[in-house]
Amino acid sequence: MGLWLGLCFGICFLTGLVSHYAQEPSHPIPFPTSPSWGYRLTQGLHVTTGTAAIPLLLVKLWTVYPRLFERLPSGELRRLRALLVTLLERASIAVLVAAAIFQLATGLMNSAQWYPWSFSFRSTHYALAWVAIGALVVHIAVKLPVIRQALGGDVESSELDRPGATEQGVLSRRGLLRTTWVAAAVAVVATAGSTVPLLRRVSVLGVRSGEGPQGVPVNKSAEAAGIGEQQVGESYRLEVVGPSGTVRLSREELLAMPQHDEELPIACVEGWSASGRWSGVRVRDLTALAGATGGEDVVVTSLQESGPFRVTTLQGNFVDDDRTLLALGLAGEPLDLDHGFPCRVIAPNRPGVLQTKWVARLEVQA
Structure with missing residues (x-):
């Protein structure tokens, strides 16, 4: 789940940089005029991957949030290092979660042209994008050994579970992944018609139907x-x-x-x-x-x-x-x-x- 979420955030970040640069009044490196559909593609990808990230993030948070509330290691001097590492890790995750929720929520509001705030969306969205991607990079670096082990093992393995998280749920792990991917695909299809004309008949949540003067x-x-x-x-x-x-x-x-x-x-x-x-x-x-x-x-x-x-x-x-x-x-x-x-x-x-x-x-x- 984290792998797909990271890919969506990475694409969102890069295409967001393109959009921000395109809107700058001056370009030290000229923004290209060709292909004529280039911005259409990058901004379509930006909003589409951002939309797909919403169900991915919700499920990711549901699966990991108990870790944020686990008891901290004992404060004994010999365990002080473990305590500090745990505190820093949780602080970075809190920043990542807060920035991710803010980016996706305000991005969704922007796509609907609803601005219930007084700050500048563009500058704030741009600044928090760096915070979110920076926190994501730190999180990946810290968790890289676990990520490698998890991706190299069987998805149904409980080897890396937190203690006490072995009770069988309603869905299997594969079932949860497949359900989440279907939800993300439905979210994309339901909105992507704003960019892809072939999907306009089924994109019931698209902000624009393609109709107009x-x-x-x-x-x-x-x-x-x-x-x-x-x-x-x-x-x-x-x-x-x-x-x-x-x-x-x-x-x-x-x-x-x-x-x-x-x-x-x-x-x-x-x-x-x-x-x-x-x-x-x-x-x-x-x-x-x-x-x-x-x-x-x-x-x-x-x-x-x-x-x-x-x-x-x-x-x-x-x-x-x-x-x-x-x-x-x-x-x-x-x-x-x-x-x-x-x-x-x-x-x-x-x-x-x-x-x-x-x-x-x-x-x-x-």
């Missing part, structure tokens, strides 16, 4: 963002600011520029993703109007009045990619207001929270 789900609606006709009506102008000055373009002028179509996924940190056929103007063509020569980062500002991702940074390698568009349409139709009308950013292999909607301004960074 123009065939793509919506996280934040125009109403939730405070966007109305007064912001996106005939008076709307996109500002493009660069070395040679400021260019202001209406939606009609944007439509008069060379248009390009790209099939690109939009993948969100909550684990859901969907592909769409986007049409619009290449961002690099727009920045060139304001004197950009290539390779510069671009600060993108939304019409929405507030929100943690109202202002984002589009790194230079994304700006220069032919597939990065200021999208004006989706699925052969004008962009729906909930998808960011009059225009939004869509770029390959980029977190959905950074695919800014209702774009008001593009500012080239020197």
